[in-house]
Amino acid sequence: MFDHNKHIGLFFGSFNPVHVGHLALANYIAENSDIDEVWFVVSPQNPFKNTSELVDAKHRVNMLEDSIGSYPKFKVCDIELKLSTPSYTYKTLNELTFLHPNFHFSIIMGSDNLINLNRWKNIDEIMRLCTIKIYPRPEYPIAEELLTDTISIIDAPVFNISSTLIRKGLSEDKDYSYLIPKKAHDYIKNHGLYKFHH
Template identity: 45%
Template sequence: MKKTGIYSGSFNPIHIGHLAIANWICEYTDTEEVWFLVSPRNPLKEAGELMEEKLRLAMVEAAIGDYPKFSVSDIEFSLPRPSYTIDTLRTLRSTYPDRSFQLIIGSDSWAQIDRWKQYDELIREFPLLIYPRKDYPIEIPEGCPTVRGVDAPLLEISSTHIRQALRAGKDIRFFLPEPVRPFLIEQLRLPE
């Protein structure tokens, strides 16, 4: 059974931090591939400046290109909203019985896992890989054998910072995969 990591997020926009973490997970854990699952909207976050979901999907597709260990999924676009991780993972498991799905989350998300729908069932049913985020140590309590921290690099790049920097006229080309820049220039109405 192929071990597939699910890296879910709004990717508003996708940036090199997302790609670096996914790449590290493919190369330094037993995860064989990573699917970037574009979420229409996280029920625990404000909608704020969320770009249109199909645009975010197109940016992720452009960012990963033809890298064989990465794929993109829009499965939540067709699920009831708001979408919840447990429901999405169960749908993936029934749709792709030849894969073993693992959820990839940051330690900041792990710190609030008890706010997630049916989080105890999620932890029981699916392995979780937790990568480090600043100010959120990875603490895994006893009785969570499916949960493990990974020693991925600590990357402090945020989509919010990227949008703000672009609007302020900053040249942050090395924070973004090059194929994503044209999408943002048009979406944020920026000069080229």
């Protein structure tokens, strides 16, 4: 099969853990936009985040793999786990465009990230390598003046679920079996992840 000019949406995140909001959003975008596939780009430790709650990348990749099953428009991408840290987006994009020269990449990001975009390292290089698709997040209206030829809004329903909320609930023994994909939920239970430690 020839993949010439396939349009790939890059959905970056720690997926700690993956939840139905991630999958539902990506599923909607994959079925209702010009994006052919959504790749879940698993982030290593974020230098700006408290990492004590971040489970090992191997577990996060496994949970994603289990959750996406055989849906052909989803792929788990562990490229950032193989690059030097900290993982800068421009480095990831350079590597992806080198590996897949015929693909067109778009970063899928929430409207809460748009305001800080100009602070990203080598943002000019990022904008040269890809386009950016902004989806709505509650309480973060999209400032029209920030939209350009390469930054556009992607229509998608709002899913206000956070991994932080889910981790907190799991640590309190809440049953979140409808907020986490079943296979990921089973994986968490089987591996004893996100248990509350005194």
